Amino acid sequence: MAKIQMKTPLVEMDGDEMTRILWQYIKDDLILPYVDLKTEYYDLGIRHRDETRDQVTVDSANATLKYGVAVKCATITPNADRVKEYDLHEMYKSPNGTIRAILDGTVFRAPIRVQGVEPNVKSWKKPITLARHAYGDVYKNTEMRIEGPGKAELVFTDAEGRETRQTIFEFESAGIVQGQYNTVPSIESFARCCFEYALSTKQDLWFGAKDTISKKYDGEFRDVFQRLYDTEYAEKLKQAGITYFYTLIDDAVARVMKSEGGFIWACKNYDGDVMSDMVSSACGSLALMTSVLVSPKGVYEYEAAHGTVQRHYYKHLKGEETSTNPVATIFAWSGAFRKRGEFDGLPELMAFADKLEKATLQTIESGYMTKDLTLLTTLTDIHPLNTRDFLKKIAENLNKLI
Numbered sequence: 001m002a003k004i005q006m007k008t009p010l011v012e013m014d015g016d017e018m019t020r021i022l023w024q025y026i027k028d029d030l031i032l033p034y035v036d037l038k039t040e041y042y043d044l045g046i047r048h049r050d051e052t053r054d055q056v057t058v059d060s061a062n063a064t065l066k067y068g069v070a071v072k073c074a075t076i077t078p079n080a081d082r083v084k085e086y087d088l089h090e091m092y093k094s095p096n097g098t099i100r101a102i103l104d105g106t107v108f109r110a111p112i113r114v115q116g117v118e119p120n121v122k123s124w125k126k127p128i129t130l131a132r133h134a135y136g137d138v139y140k141n142t143e144m145r146i147e148g149p150g151k152a153e154l155v156f157t158d159a160e161g162r163e164t165r166q167t168i169f170e171f172e173s174a175g176i177v178q179g180q181y182n183t184v185p186s187i188e189s190f191a192r193c194c195f196e197y198a199l200s201t202k203q204d205l206w207f208g209a210k211d212t213i214s215k216k217y218d219g220e221f222r223d224v225f226q227r228l229y230d231t232e233y234a235e236k237l238k239q240a241g242i243t244y245f246y247t248l249i250d251d252a253v254a255r256v257m258k259s260e261g262g263f264i265w266a267c268k269n270y271d272g273d274v275m276s277d278m279v280s281s282a283c284g285s286l287a288l289m290t291s292v293l294v295s296p297k298g299v300y301e302y303e304a305a306h307g308t309v310q311r312h313y314y315k316h317l318k319g320e321e322t323s324t325n326p327v328a329t330i331f332a333w334s335g336a337f338r339k340r341g342e343f344d345g346l347p348e349l350m351a352f353a354d355k356l357e358k359a360t361l362q363t364i365e366s367g368y369m370t371k372d373l374t375l376l377t378t379l380t381d382i383h384p385l386n387t388r389d390f391l392k393k394i395a396e397n398l399n400k401l402i
C-alpha cells in the first residue's frame with residue numbers, strides 16, 4: 001500500500017521522559033507505516049534545550065509561525081530539583097510559556113470522549129472545550145502585606161507624567177493589598193482566538209466574568225468580546241449555525257453543570273486554571289485530555305495536556321513494565337495531521353487522522369486499555385495492557401480501517 005503523502009512539514013517538538021518514549025513508539029507503530037512523514041524536527045528534550053541555552057524552543061516556535069502546524073511532546077519545566085538532576089546551566093522558563101509568548105495564543109483543552117469512561121457529570125454527552133486566557137491578572141500581580149494603619153492607593157502615571165489616583169482602602173489594622181492588570185490587545189487576541197476556534201470546530205462559544213462586581217476590569221473583558229462579536233463575528237457565527245453567549249461566571253458554572261457539553265467555554269485566567277481542573281477530573285483522566293494552542297496569527301500547536309509522567313519514566317529506566325496512556329499524545333498527532341491536511345488540501349491525510357482516532361477509541365471500547373483507564377472504566381470485560389502492547393492493539397485496529 002502506498003503511504004499517504006504530505007506537502008508541508010509538521011513542526012515536530014520532541015520532549016522528555018516517559019512521553020519521549022511514547023513519542024517514538026507512536027511514530028513507529030501508528031504513523032510511519034502509513035504516512036510518508038514530513039516533519040521539521042526540534043528536540044525540546046531538556047538536555048538539548050540546555051545545550052542550546054533554550055534557543056531550540058524559540059526556533060521551534062518560529063518554525064510554527066512559518067509552517068502553521070506543530071505537534072509537541074510534553075517537556076520538563078525545570079525547577080530546582082531538575083536543575084540538579086540534569087546539571088542545567090539555568091532554570092529555563094516553561095517551554096509552553098516561551099512558545100505561547102511567541103505565538104501569542106490561547107490554549108483550548110478538551111476531554112476525549114470514549115464509551116466506557118463516562119464523565120462524573122451525567123448530563124455531559126459531548127466534550128466541553130475550555131479556553132483559558134493565560135495572560136496577566138493574579139498570575140502577574142503585585143501584592144503587599146500592610147503592617148498597620150495607613151492608606152493604600154492606586155496610582156497611574158501616564159507618559160506625560162500626569163497622575164491619576166484612587167483610594168483602595170484606609171487601613172486601621174494590618175492587612176493585604178494586591179494590584180492586577182491586563183491589556184486590551186491581549187484580551188482582544190484571546191477573544192479573537194475563541195471566535196476563530198468556535199468557527200473552526202463549529203461549537204457555540206460561552207464566556208463568563210464577574211462584570212456586576214468588577215465593572216471596569218471584568219467589564220472590559222465583556223465589552224471586548226461583545227465588540228468583536230458585533231463588528232466581525234456575528235454574521236460568520238450565524239452562517240456556521242453557532243452562537244456566542246455571555247453570562248456571569250457563577251451562572252456559567254451552574255449552566256455548565258446542567259449542560260450536555262459540546263461548546264467552548266472561554267474563561268479568564270484564574271477561572272480557567274480552576275475550571276479546567278474541574279472539567280478534566282470530572283472526565284476521568286489527564287491522559288484523556290487534549291490541548292491545542294491557537295494563535296490569532298492562524299497557527300496551531302497540538303499536544304497532550306498531561307506532563308512527562310516522570311514516575312513511570314523512572315520505573316521504565318529500572319526496566320520495569322509501565323502502562324502509560326498514550327491516547328492524548330496520539331490525539332495531538334491526529335489533530336496536527338487533520339489541520340495540516342485542511343491547510344494543504346489533503347483529504348487523505350485528514351481521513352488518516354480520523355481513522356487513527358477511531359482505531360484508538362475502538363481499542364478502548366473493546367476492553368483493551370492502559371492501567372489508568374481500567375480503574376475508571378464502566379466496561380466489565382477488560383484487558384489491561386502495557387504501553388507497547390496497547391499501541392500494537394491500536395495498530396491492529398488501524399490496519400483494519402485502512
Ligand code: NAP
Pocket residue numbers: 073074075076077078096286287303304305306307308309310311312323324325326372
Ligand atoms: P504528569 O506528568 O502529568 O503526571 C502526573 C501523574 O498523573 C502521573 O504520575 C500519573 O499518575 C498520571 N498521569 C499523567 N499522564 C498520564 C498518562 N499519560 N498515563 C498514565 N498516567 C498518567 O505531571 P507531573 O508528574 O507533575 O510532572 C512531570 C513533569 O511534566 C514535570 O517536570 C513538569 O514540568 C512537566 N509538565 C509538562 C507539561 C507540558 O509539557 N505540557 C505539563 C505538565 C507538566 P500515577 O503516577 O499515579 O500513575
Ligand code: MG
Pocket residue numbers: 273274277
Ligand atoms: Mg491548575
